[in-house]
Amino acid sequence: MLANVRNQLPADTSVHWHGLALRNDMDGVPGATQAPIGAGEDFSYEFIAAHPGTYWFHPHVGPQLDRGLYGALIVDDPNEPLVYDDEWVVVLDDWLDGVTGTPDEVLEELSEGMMGMMGGSGGHMLMGARSDLLGGDAGDVFYPHYLINGRPPADPETFTSAPGRRVRIRIINAGSDTAFRVALGGHRLTVTHSDGFPVNPVDTDAILIGMGERYDVLVTLGDGVFPLAAAAEGKGETAFAILRTGSGETPRPSATIPEMSRSILTADALAADPGVAFPSRTVDRELTAKLSGSMMAYDWAINGRRFDPANPLDGALGVRQGERVRLRIENTTEMWHPFHLHGHTYQHAGGGPRKDTSIVLPRKSLTVEFDADNPGLWAAHCHNIYHAETGMMTILGYQTT
Ligand SMILES: [Cu+2]
CATH class of the missing domain: 2.60.40.420 (Cupredoxins -  blue copper proteins)
Structure with missing residues (x-):
């Protein structure tokens, strides 16, 4: 794979190919694997994408990731064993850039810790976000918006398909400080992959996904209009999209989705597919x-x-x-x-x-x-x-x- 990067930012940047086992000098970490790409400079990334799966890419410089500088990277399997009719990518994000400030301001404010709060600067620090699933404190940053594929609940992404079709949904958490609880109203999810690699399939109602994680799920679509929701875990807000396969009233973002509070899958419920499990051997x-x-x-x-x-x-x-x-x-x-x-x-x-x-x-x-x-x-x-x-x-x- 060859990716030519032209840095049109007024700042240094880089591209990290998250999850890919690539050659080290293409990993995109300034100070470790390369010099930063300066403003106005070019850099070419060239590497073998050895493993199929759901990946993504983003800068590894400061909080640039929280400015929406990222993309999904799907490596297709030339011998794909799963059978499905449609394939959707669902990218989750938390957003404040240009609304309540900038990620650089947030980083500066948080870095000051309690001192920053006492000084009353900014007000981006989130207090009291709690989640039992996350064992307590859910996050540090107050975000005014939670997005699915870059869109807020008021202007949601709409997926259109037909009843009975089987869909592979690749879910990526591109957020900076938010875990999401993802569910599709009226449907069960069959989890098939974690971070690009196959697992023994497990059925669930919802999935908890932390920043940087990816899950692939298979769904057999029902007939109607359904909410695809990603609750910002512990933060009281929800990112929202719509699935339409038939007639019906469009669900409201505020609608309760029973699946959200039924079985919620976390990684500890999964086992690697035997084809990708490591053979057991002595730990060196x-x-x-x-x-x-x-x-x-x-x-x-x-x-x-x-x-x-x-x-x-x-x-x-x-x-x-x-x-x-x-x-x-x-x-x-x-x-x-x-x-x-x-x-x-x-x-x-x-x-x-x-x-x-x-x-x-x-x-x-x-x-x-x-x-x-x-x-x-x-x-x-x-x-x-x-x-x-x-x-x-x-x-x-x-x-x-
Ligand atoms: Cu941390």
């Missing part, structure tokens, strides 16, 4: 990433250190190519974090799903395993963009042997 290397910090101090860090590209994750440089690595992500904070590893798709320990971005609940830990088969300097970080940009990021780097 154990690493720990301890997530720390608090919303009040906004001192997010990994293993006690804020991001420094020259100072990688403890023990990571000892990894040898070809090793099986076990990574324990320990959340010592009072808030959930969507942890993302670049350049690899790990497997949740104990036969769980293949993923590259995983929700780690407060005071819980998650163990994942991967094969060190892609040498280089790989970023690993929280995909809350404001946590990552204030320090909750590290480098998991290893070299060819």
Whole structure:
């Protein structure tokens, strides 16, 4: 794949190909894998897209992601085993840019922590957003809008199809500080993929999806007009689209969707498809990433250190190519974090799903395993963009042997 990037922003940028196991120098992380693309400059990304699935791309510079600088990247499988009639991409986002301020202002305000709040600057910090599913504090940032495919509930995306058709829906959370609970009124969802990789199919009423995560679902369409809704988890607002397969009254964004509060799937309910599960073998290397910090101090860090590209994750440089690595992500904070590893798709320990971005609940830990088969300097970080940009990021780097 070849992507020519022309930077027409008045600032440095880059493109990170989220979830793809590509060659390291195309991963798009300034300071680790490339120099930033300066204003007015060009850069060509060229790499093999080795694995089919639902991916996306976005800059890895400051909070640019929260300005809508992203896109879906769907890698088709030349031997697609699933059978379906239609295929839709559903991108979820939280939006404030140009409405209540800019993402740079939010980052500056949050960085000041409690001091910023006392000083009364901005007012973007969200207090008291709570979610049982997320184990407590749901998010840090107040957003005036929640979007599906770039559209607010007042002007919703409408998907049109026919009853009985089977649809593959690829759901991507491109938000910066919001987990979404996604449901399609009047329908059950069959989850077939997590972060691009197949899982043993599981039926559910709703899915919880953190920032950076993707799920593919299959749905057999009913007859009528239905709400496709993504509740901003713990934030009291809902992103909204419409599915129309027949006649009927258009649902209102405020309508209650029973599926939202029935069975809600999270990644721990999934198991990798046997075709992509890692064969069991001895673990050669154990690493720990301890997530720390608090919303009040906004001192997010990994293993006690804020991001420094020259100072990688403890023990990571000892990894040898070809090793099986076990990574324990320990959340010592009072808030959930969507942890993302670049350049690899790990497997949740104990036969769980293949993923590259995983929700780690407060005071819980998650163990994942991967094969060190892609040498280089790989970023690993929280995909809350404001946590990552204030320090909750590290480098998991290893070299060819
Ligand atoms: Cu975080």
